[in-house]
Amino acid sequence: MKEDNVILVNEKNEQIGLMPKMEAHEKALLHRAFSVFIFNNNNELMLQQRALSKYHSPGLWTNTCCSHQRDGETNIEAGKRRLQEEMGFVVDLEESISFIYKAPFDNGLTEYEYDHILLGKYDKNPKINKEEVADWKWMPLEAVRKDIKKHPEIYTEWFKVIFDKFYPHIKPEQ
Numbered sequence: 001m002k003e004d005n006v007i008l009v010n011e012k013n014e015q016i017g018l019m020p021k022m023e024a025h026e027k028a029l030l031h032r033a034f035s036v037f038i039f040n041n042n043n044e045l046m047l048q049q050r051a052l053s054k055y056h057s058p059g060l061w062t063n064t065c066c067s068h069q070r071d072g073e074t075n076i077e078a079g080k081r082r083l084q085e086e087m088g089f090v091v092d093l094e095e096s097i098s099f100i101y102k103a104p105f106d107n108g109l110t111e112y113e114y115d116h117i118l119l120g121k122y123d124k125n126p127k128i129n130k131e132e133v134a135d136w137k138w139m140p141l142e143a144v145r146k147d148i149k150k151h152p153e154i155y156t157e158w159f160k161v162i163f164d165k166f167y168p169h170i171k172p173e174q
Helices: 021-027 075-087 141-150 157-165
Strands: 005-009 015-020 031-039 044-050 065-067 093-104 110-121 133-140
Touching: 005 021, 015 021, 021 110, 031 075, 031 157, 044 075, 044 141, 065 075, 075 093, 075 110, 075 133, 093 157, 110 157, 133 141, 141 157
Parallel strands: 031 110
Antiparallel strands: 005 015, 005 031, 031 044, 031 065, 044 133, 093 110
């Protein structure tokens, strides 16, 4: 299977090239990414636990899904594609906020991403892809926020950054 390329960008989110995903993570180069947050009608967030086979952050809890855009793909198209691949459903998504974060991992790889937050609504159970997702659950945002403070080691780095710095931008309207 051919490895996906990521879209290399500058700090203005302007595309400056393409590179295989692993190489970009090995070289810690800034690239485009997205994080999808799906809420139900009770304003609970659908969390996923990353599969144990993931090359970084295996078994950690995080937002509904995340990945990298493909060349020529919009943020919304990428979010819908990955939502289907990981969680087995597609919904309308809307863009919220974007930010840059950098997180080195123990395995020598570094996430250095221009991350776009995408929001959507869904009230059913997902049909998870076990190669990508170990488990899932609904959780109220305030409970997630408190649990991150109490158990930061069980959450992904980008998820903690989002909750720390961009919480108002993911909170659904009541």
